[in-house]
Amino acid sequence: MPIRHAIWKVGTKPEPLAEVSLGKEALLEQMITEDPTILSDRWLLIGRQVRTTHGGFIDLLALNQDGQLIVIELKRDMTPREVVAQALDYASWVQELKADDIASIYSRFSGGGSLGDIFRQRFSLPLDEEQLNGSHQIVIVASSLDLSTERIVNYLNRMDIAINVIFFQVFQDGSSQYLSRAWLIDPVETESKATAGPAGERGEWNGEYYVSFGQSGDRDWKEAVKFGFISGGGGRWYSQTLFMLSPGDRVWVNIPQQGYVGVGKVTGGAVRASEFKVNVDGVERSLLDVAQSNYHRQFNDDEEKSEYFVPVEWICTKPINEAVSEVGFFGNQNTVARPKTHKWNHTIEQLKQRFGVN
Numbered sequence: 001m002p003i004r005h006a007i008w009k010v011g012t013k014p015e016p017l018a019e020v021s022l023g024k025e026a027l028l029e030q031m032i033t034e035d036p037t038i039l040s041d042r043w044l045l046i047g048r049q050v051r052t053t054h055g056g057f058i059d060l061l062a063l064n065q066d067g068q069l070i071v072i073e074l075k076r077d078m079t080p081r082e083v084v085a086q087a088l089d090y091a092s093w094v095q096e097l098k099a100d101d102i103a104s105i106y107s108r109f110s111g112g113g114s115l116g117d118i119f120r121q122r123f124s125l126p127l128d129e130e131q132l133n134g135s136h137q138i139v140i141v142a143s144s145l146d147l148s149t150e151r152i153v154n155y156l157n158r159m160d161i162a163i164n165v166i167f168f169q170v171f172q173d174g175s176s177q178y179l180s181r182a183w184l185i186d187p188v189e190t191e192s193k194a195t196a197g198p199a200g201e202r203g204e205w206n207g208e209y210y211v212s213f214g215q216s217g218d219r220d221w222k223e224a225v226k227f228g229f230i231s232g233g234g235g236r237w238y239s240q241t242l243f244m245l246s247p248g249d250r251v252w253v254n255i256p257q258q259g260y261v262g263v264g265k266v267t268g269g270a271v272r273a274s275e276f277k278v279n280v281d282g283v284e285r286s287l288l289d290v291a292q293s294n295y296h297r298q299f300n301d302d303e304e305k306s307e308y309f310v311p312v313e314w315i316c317t318k319p320i321n322e323a324v325s326e327v328g329f330f331g332n333q334n335t336v337a338r339p340k341t342h343k344w345n346h347t348i349e350q351l352k353q354r355f356g357v358n
Contacts, residue, residue, distance in 0.1 A: 018171065022179075029048070036062065039072065047061035047108070052093045054090070064191070069097070073139070075143065091138050094133070094136055137163070137190055138161070139164050139190075154185075157190075157193070162190050164184055164190040167181070188237060192338070209249055211230050213231075228311055228312050231295065232336075234299070234305055234307075239308040242309075250265055250315075261318050266310055267312065272303070272307070273307040276288075330346075
């Protein structure tokens with residue numbers, strides 16, 4: 001059914017805020033341009049009113065840290081079928097963009113800025129041109145949503161098209177207005193779908209899970225090897241995919257910018273940092289009591305931002321200075337992924353040889 005929600009002012013007698021119209025959706029586009037985190041804190045805005053060779057203009061174009069392009073279309077006054085068809089048409093154009101094309105789009109948007117420089121500044125990572133535009137997402141921004149749009153978008157998702165809707169409502173409280181946001185589909189699911197690879201180029205999943213281990217002050221690979229775990233935290237985007245894993249699943253661990261450092265078998269489900277126990281000299285103890293790294297301890301009481309852990313029985317591990325990395329290997333910033341690309345199949349076949357795994 002169409003997405004609708006309401007806001008109440010907290011008090012002994014709750015008062016509902018009146019829903020009002022934002023007026024022109026151009027204002028919403030301007031607000032997003034000024035603060036892209038209104039859509040997502042994981043995206044870098046690289047273009048506005050981007051001219052396509054198909055004769056139209058993409059409202060907004062963004063990039064995430066994995067090099068995925070996000071086509072963002074405002075519904076404006078179009079019918080659901082029109083806006084979805086237009087977004088798909090724009091995505092067909094975006095799919096063909098090369099690294100130089102994308103850099104030029106950002107240069108025009110920023111007034112001469114460097115895409116590589118802003119990417120490193122935003123994500124603290126170098127821009128990997130090989131991964132750039134390896135996949136893309138479609139996001140429709142709507143001030144209202146109807147059953148027709150919902151049916152179409154859900155159908156496309158079932159057909160493995162990474163498409164989603166962000167629904168905005170505006171509420172009035174005296175002279176102040178407040179903007180609320182809701183996603184039609186969990187954005188983590190949409191990003192994971194895009195990570196699996198372009199819908200038309202996917203094969204069968206090989207049953208092997210990819211894991212990105214964020215080596216930093218918040219977590220340490222040596223401790224992950226010693227105590228047997230993988231982890232992620234700091235927000236739902238970083239921990240939610242850990243719940244894809246079940247006992248018996250095999251994971252291949254990559255440290256971004258370093259290479260693959262381990263393969264192991266999952267032995268349990270994801271749990272919060274405060275609940276994760278490890279065996280130390282035959283005694284079960286909380287990992288946080290024996291670990292040296294931070295593991296987002298400041299968020300222990302925050303269910304969304306807390307670090308989450310998955311126990312792993314290691315089959316083979318390597319120190320970071322012996323990480324396995326080759327040109328053409330699959331890489332991604334999602335904590336856990338189930339890639340269906342030929343690159344992932346190639347990567348696994350090579351890793352099996354390097355790690356001595358059947």
